[in-house]
Amino acid sequence: xxxxxxxxxxxxxxxxxxxxxxxxxxxxxxxxxxxxxxxxxxxxxxxxxxxxxxxxxxxxxxxxxxxxxxxxxxxxxxxxxxxxxxxxxxxxxxxxxxxxxxxxxxxxxxxxxxxxxxxxxxxxxxxxxxxxxxxxxxxxxxxxxxxxxxxxxxxxxxxxxxxxxxxxxxxxxxxxxxxxxxxxxxxxxxxxxxxxxxxxxxxxxxxxxxxxxxxxxxxxxxxxxxxxxxxxxxxxxxxxxxxxxxxxxxxxxxxxxxxxxxxxxxxxxxxxxxxxxxxxxxxxxxxxxxxxxxxxxxxxxxxxxxxxxxxxxxxxxxxxxxxxxxxxxxxxxxxxxxxxxxxxxxxxxxxxxxxxxxxxxxxxxxxxxxxxxxxxxxxxxxxxxxxxxxxxxx
Ligand SMILES: Cc1ncc(COP(=O)(O)O)c(C=O)c1O
Numbered sequence: 256x257x258x259x260x261x262x263x264x265x266x267x268x269x270x271x272x273x274x275x276x277x278x279x280x281x282x283x284x285x286x287x288x289x290x291x292x293x294x295x296x297x298x299x300x301x302x303x304x305x306x307x308x309x310x311x312x313x314x315x316x317x318x319x320x321x322x323x324x325x326x327x328x329x330x331x332x333x334x335x336x337x338x339x340x341x342x343x344x345x346x347x348x349x350x351x352x353x354x355x356x357x358x359x360x361x362x363x364x365x366x367x368x369x370x371x372x373x374x375x376x377x378x379x380x381x382x383x384x385x386x387x388x389x390x391x392x393x394x395x396x397x398x399x400x401x402x403x404x405x406x407x408x409x410x411x412x413x414x415x416x417x418x419x420x421x422x423x424x425x426x427x428x429x430x431x432x433x434x435x436x437x438x439x440x441x442x443x444x445x446x447x448x449x450x451x452x453x454x455x456x457x458x459x460x461x462x463x464x465x466x467x468x469x470x471x472x473x474x475x476x477x478x479x480x481x482x483x484x485x486x487x488x489x490x491x492x493x494x495x496x497x498x499x500x501x502x503x504x505x506x507x508x509x510x511x512x513x514x515x516x517x518x519x520x521x522x523x524x525x526x527x528x529x530x531x532x533x534x535x536x537x538x539x540x541x542x543x544x545x546x547x548x549x550x551x552x553x554x555x556x557x558x559x560x561x562x563x564x565x566x567x568x569x570x571x572x573x574x575x576x577x578x579x580x581x582x583x584x585x586x587x588x589x590x591x592x593x594x595x596x597x598x599x600x601x602x603x604x605x606x607x608x609x610x611x612x613x614x615x616x617x618x619x620x621x622x623x624x625x626x627x628x629x630x631x632x633x634x635x636x637x638x639x640x641x642x643x644x645x646x647x648x649x
Contacts, residue, residue, distance in 0.1 A: 260296050260550040261627050277605060286605040287634050292427070292579060294493040294625035298532075299543040302492060305535035306528050318527045320347045327537035328486075328501055334541075335460060338473040344505050346514055349498040349529075351457045351485045353522050354513075355382045355421060358453045358483060358502075361516040362509070363388055367418040372404065373613030374581075376427045376455070380613075383421075391417055394615050395429065400572050400583065402429040406440055413448040420445060422454045424471055425462065428581050428612050428621045430574020432466040438474050442482070451509070452482040457500075460491040460544060462576040463552050472505065480506040483513070488536040491544060493625075499529030551578050554624045554631055561635045566642050578625035582606075585618040588645055594620060602641035604634050 266274040273288045273295075280290075297303070325342040332338045348354045355378075359369060365387040371379045372393050383390045393409045395402045413420070422441060425432045433441075445452050454471040462468045472482040487500035504510040517523045555573070558580060562571045570583040589597045595608040598620060609619030624631055 258546075258550060260547065261629070262297070263627050263629065264295060264297060266295060281599045281605045283599060283603075286599055286603050287630065287637060288605040289623045289626070289634050290605050290607045290621070292490065292577075292623060292625075293495045294578065294623075295627060295630060296493055296547070296625065298493045299536070299540040301539045301543075302494065302532045302535045305531050309527060309531045315527055318525055318530060320345075320525060320530055321534070324530060324534045324537070327534055331537045332470070332486075332503075336468060336470050336473070338470045340503055341505070344503045344510070346502045346504055346510060346517070347525055347530075348500050348502060348517060349522060349525065350489075351455055351487050351500045352378050352382065353517075354483075354485050354500060354502045355379065355453060355455065356386065357513055357516045357520070357522065358451075359383065359386050359388060359419060360520070361512040362451050363418045368416055370409075370412055370417045370420045370450075372423070372426070374428055374609065374616035374619070375423055375612055377611045377613075379421050379423075391415075392613070394613070395426075397615075400570060402426070402431050402572070404433075404437055404441070406444070409441075410444050410447075413444050413450050417448065417450050419451045419453060422452055422471060424454055424456050425458045425468060425574075425576035427458060427577055428579055428607070428609075428616070428619075429572060430577050430579060430581060432462055432468055432575040433471075435469060435474065438469055438471050442471065442475055442479060445481070446479040449481075453485065454482060455485045457485065457487050457490050458577045459486065461548065461551065461578060463548070463555070463574070466575040468576065472503065481509065483509065488533050492532070492536045492540060494529075494532050494536070497529040497532050498526055499533045551625060554578075554626075554628060555580070557628065558622075558624050558631065558635065561632075561639075565635070565639050568642055568646060569638075578623060580622045580624055581609075582620045582622055583618070584609075584620055587642065591618040594618070597641065597645070598638070601644065602637045604637050 273291050278284050325345050332340050368389045368391045369383045370391040396405050459468040472484045484503040489495040559571050568586045572581040607621035609616030
């Protein structure tokens with residue numbers, strides 16, 4: 256085996272959402288799952304060892320995040336993202352989606368407007384609607400496969416009484432790493448209309464060469480503190496099942512409202528293994544991450560070339576970050592509403608249907624390429640066979 260990430264790991268019978276729930280999610284047991292955003296790789300050995308060490312202690316009572324963990328997070332943000340945070344900003348929560356919901360509950364009232372930028376990570380829709388808030392959308396513009404923000408529309412919408420904007424940076428599913436100009440414009444407009452920004456930066460460690468993630472809040476040099484940053488080691492180190500994440504909240508009043516809402520919902524208790532894993536991740540796993548990034552970028556290159564040479568009917572929107580490829584399938588002779596069925600039943604692959612990310616995603620599919628290369632190639636071959644059949648038939 257040339258590379259640790261080439262190892263084929265059987266995830267079946269581990270209660271894996273991706274592998275063990277294929278029948279429930281896709282109606283078939285035999286599909287190759289390339290959907291939910293976790294990786295088919297082992298986490299760094301250091302994390303596993305830290306968990307085993309903690310497990311051997313044998314007592315698993317209530318816990319709190321240590322100062323060592325906060326220091327590790329601060330050092331990580333400084334080293335990887337050039338942002339000096341104050342440890343006092345840190346609040347822990349079981350997950351980024353929990354934090355998004357918490358922020359919505361803490362900073363808005365029922366009926367208030369919350370803005371998102373579709374196509375976008377689909378749980379944001381339920382975070383807004385299930386809490387009885389009004390959904391406002393500022394769709395991204397697809398300029399021939401390069402997505403950009405529509406600032407004119409954004410300003411119009413923000414001006415109309417939006418209370419909170421949920422920002423996704425880097426953006427899932429279209430994979431953009433927003434540049435300084437774009438980030439400053441978002442900050443400027445939110446400041447102008449007094450909109451609280453929730454910046455979901457869960458994918459910020461998985462960024463490809465030539466791009467640099469800039470934490471939104473780090474650009475807020477003019478005292479606009481109404482920007483909350485949500486980060487987590489779960490995507491970076493493949494530990495989503497350990498439920499751990501961090502909110503960075505510089506404004507003390509916003510921080511206290513956030514904590515009160517977490518407490519009210521009983522979402523303030525943390526998992527010992529999540530915290531143990533986070534500390535190991537942030538202190539000793541940088542080299543592993545750099546190797547992962549190399550591997551993922553090679554997978555992405557292979558995927559892009561494969562589609563270009565063998566399945567030109569599908570256009571890959573090359574992500575600048577994340578291990579998720581956004582596939583433009585609008586040239587396929589398959590109607591948008593039948594695409595999911597086509598990929599499941601004809602190709603035998605389980606992808607995320609673009610329409611779940613908003614109507615702007617209709618005609619697209621999201622493919623997770625964080626898997627050993629052989630699995631990726633098998634998935635691509637399956638897709639090629641199905642596309643060849645449908646194209647030749649047409
Ligand atoms: C943009 C984004 N936010 C949040 C999450 C989930 O975060 P958590 O599992 O911490 O709730 C994901 C997972 O795919 C994501 O892509």
